[in-house]
Amino acid sequence: MFSYILRRVVISIPVLIGISLVVFFLIKLQPGDPLVGMISPETTPEQKQEMLRQAGYLDPLWLQYLRWASRAVFGDFGYSLQSGAPVLTLIDERIVNTLLLAGSSLLITLLIALPAGIFLGLRRGSLPDIMASLFSFVAISIPVFFIAILLVKIFAINLRWFPVSGVSTLGTHDHGAAYLYDVARHLFLPAVTLAIGNIAIFSRYLRSDISHLINQNFIKALFAKGLKRRAVIYPHLLKNASKPLITVIGMEIPALLSATLLTEIIFNWPGIGRLSFDAIQSRDYPLLMGIVLFLAVITLVINVVADILYAVVDPRVRLTP
Amino acid sequence: MMQELKPFGRARRIIFSPLLADRYFLVGLILLLALTALALLAPWLTAHSPDDMDLYAIEAPPDADHLLGTDEIGRDVFSRLLYGGRVSILVALAAVFFQAVIGVSLGCIAGYKRGLADTLVMRVTDIIMCFPFYALAITLAAILGASSWNVILIIGVLHWTGIARLVRAELLSLRESGYVQAARAMGVGGITIVFRHLLRNAYAPLIVNLTLAVANAILSEAALSFIGLGVKQPQPSWGNMLAAAQSIRVIDYEWWLWIPPGLTIVLMVLAINFIGEGLSRVLNPRPAIPVKDIYTH
Numbered sequence: 263m264f265s266y267i268l269r270r271v272v273i274s275i276p277v278l279i280g281i282s283l284v285v286f287f288l289i290k291l292q293p294g295d296p297l298v299g300m301i302s303p304e305t306t307p308e309q310k311q312e313m314l315r316q317a318g319y320l321d322p323l324w325l326q327y328l329r330w331a332s333r334a335v336f337g338d339f340g341y342s343l344q345s346g347a348p349v350l351t352l353i354d355e356r357i358v359n360t361l362l363l364a365g366s367s368l369l370i371t372l373l374i375a376l377p378a379g380i381f382l383g384l385r386r387g388s389l390p391d392i393m394a395s396l397f398s399f400v401a402i403s404i405p406v407f408f409i410a411i412l413l414v415k416i417f418a419i420n421l422r423w424f425p426v427s428g429v430s431t432l433g434t435h436d437h438g439a440a441y442l443y444d445v446a447r448h449l450f451l452p453a454v455t456l457a458i459g460n461i462a463i464f465s466r467y468l469r470s471d472i473s474h475l476i477n478q479n480f481i482k483a484l485f486a487k488g489l490k491r492r493a494v495i496y497p498h499l500l501k502n503a504s505k506p507l508i509t510v511i512g513m514e515i516p517a518l519l520s521a522t523l524l525t526e527i528i529f530n531w532p533g534i535g536r537l538s539f540d541a542i543q544s545r546d547y548p549l550l551m552g553i554v555l556f557l558a559v560i561t562l563v564i565n566v567v568a569d570i571l572y573a574v575v576d577p578r579v580r581l582t583p
Numbered sequence: 584m585m586q587e588l589k590p591f592g593r594a595r596r597i598i599f600s601p602l603l604a605d606r607y608f609l610v611g612l613i614l615l616l617a618l619t620a621l622a623l624l625a626p627w628l629t630a631h632s633p634d635d636m637d638l639y640a641i642e643a644p645p646d647a648d649h650l651l652g653t654d655e656i657g658r659d660v661f662s663r664l665l666y667g668g669r670v671s672i673l674v675a676l677a678a679v680f681f682q683a684v685i686g687v688s689l690g691c692i693a694g695y696k697r698g699l700a701d702t703l704v705m706r707v708t709d710i711i712m713c714f715p716f717y718a719l720a721i722t723l724a725a726i727l728g729a730s731s732w733n734v735i736l737i738i739g740v741l742h743w744t745g746i747a748r749l750v751r752a753e754l755l756s757l758r759e760s761g762y763v764q765a766a767r768a769m770g771v772g773g774i775t776i777v778f779r780h781l782l783r784n785a786y787a788p789l790i791v792n793l794t795l796a797v798a799n800a801i802l803s804e805a806a807l808s809f810i811g812l813g814v815k816q817p818q819p820s821w822g823n824m825l826a827a828a829q830s831i832r833v834i835d836y837e838w839w840l841w842i843p844p845g846l847t848i849v850l851m852v853l854a855i856n857f858i859g860e861g862l863s864r865v866l867n868p869r870p871a872i873p874v875k876d877i878y879t880h
Binding site for chain 1: 806
């Protein structure tokens with residue numbers, strides 16, 4: 263097991279280096295030079311050239327990359343042009359909100375998709391199955407932001423059940439339970455917006471998995487042995503269906519993060535999606551690049567963790583090279 | 584019996600009649616043709632130009648003249664919806680063409696050459712797949728600027744990985760088959776084998792995935808245009824028309840500005856997804872990779 267984990271971590275190192283190269287390439291692609299807006303307009307071009315040289319901006323690319331990468335490894339992602347604060351500090355302030363949104367939407371997704379997937383998988387071709395199929399098609403065909411607008415229109419504007427945007431009500435100084443309730447009310451619409459498409463995707467996966475498993479010989483043998491339906495489904499069927507689910511969740515994480523960024527922009531949710539959108543408006547490139555690098559590394563880590571978890575559940579994986 | 588020998592007649596019968604018999608495919612096809620026809624026939628369906636401003640009717644509700652009302656500077660929403668359809672459909676098709684070219688060529692190289700080329704291509708797909716789409720897309724859009732061409736470029740560059748993996752997996756499983764070995768033994772070159780024998784036999788999953796990629800591209804274009812980083816005003820697209828709905832006042836009182844483009848996107852994507860479902864039922868590709876791999880929005 264240990265050697266599998268080690269191998270999995272080692273093969274992700276080239277990917278990590280690749281990610282850093284992509285982000286470095288983007289940094290080099292950004293318009294302007296790092297001194298824009300930092301020096302007085304009276305500076306002569308010669309003086310400016312000298313300053314750029316001293317800052318290492320005119321060094322060979324590989325040297326610039328090594329310098330940048332060795333700083334990034336120790337968490338120095340540079341400074342935001344807008345606020346002057348270290349990029350990592352700004353990300354650190356917002357990441358909790360992003361994880362809260364993505365996490366609670368994943369929770370809603372699983373709470374609905376798991377029972378639905380099992381139910382439909384055991385009743386393939388029934389009326390509920392056909393209805394659910396149609397719902398899934400519609401759910402994956404609606405743009406995330408259109409779901410958001412519809413939900414805001416119905417539940418926030420017309421019914422006034424939930425607030426339109428933000429993370430908590432301005433001007434209130436609630437603590438404890440009252441504050442949590444306020445945040446939960448703000449969280450509900452964006453989390454549901456994100457969950458709708460994923461419920462369709464997850465329940466479809468589980469459904470096809472279950473309906474495939476139920477026809478397998480080992481399940482038939484259990485039935486033939488005279489076991490009750492419940493005794494077959496819960497311990498045997500679900501245990502086997504849970505394995506691919508880990509892969510699916512791991513695979514869905516980048517898509518979930520991606521949709522979270524978009525949802526944050528629409529609901530003015532103060533996470534890193536909103537942060538990167540604001541960074542674009544103020545042309546704050548160092549902040550933008552820091553966020554992209556951060557998200558890619560997070561995704562890589564999640565992928566590695568998902569693979570390791572999979573190997574824990576399914577020992578066969580550990581042995582394949 | 585003679586008819587059996589005509590290859591194209593046979594192929595048509597084998598593929599098209601079951602397709603048209605499939606309910607998903609048929610409904611999807613009709614929807615798709617209807618929406619495409621609306622976009623193509625725009626000049627004959629509306630008297631208004633998408634750019635003309637009617638200063639006497641600003642944010643006017645729908646009436647006999649302006650079928651779907653007007654927007655905040657008095658442009659006809661119905662006309663913009665039709666012309667916007669042209670832009671959205673073209674951008675999506677171009678983006679998918681772009682990603683197909685990259686994905687198929689790299690997939691072929693990886694799957695047929697194997698070895699170092701394979702490792703290299705696979706690592707590159709691993710790297711790109713680590714970036715959440717919108718994170719990289721909005722960064723690229725911020726650097727390159729918002730325009731239709733850049734949207735095509737961004738979707739193409741970020742979404743080819745699924746196609747490449749699919750083509751590679753197909754080629755890896757086909758390249759050792761008897762007919763390929765026979766062709767190789769006869770001295771047929773690598774490029775001919777790939778295009779003549781391998782790709783043709785991998786067409787089923789490829790077509791299904793490219794179809795779904797069009798749906799995905801329409802959603803991506805709409806999202807980027809919605810947040811102002813895609814197709815730029817005054818050029819209309821379904822996504823940038825919805826940007827009007829960023830104001831609560833519009834959401835609350837001016838439904839004609841956001842319901843029509845939103846519903847059109849849903850219908851279009853639904854149509855393409857239905858066609859994809861129909862194709863995958865009839866062509867029945869072996870699931871080399873989960874279809875979801877390319878379906879990330």
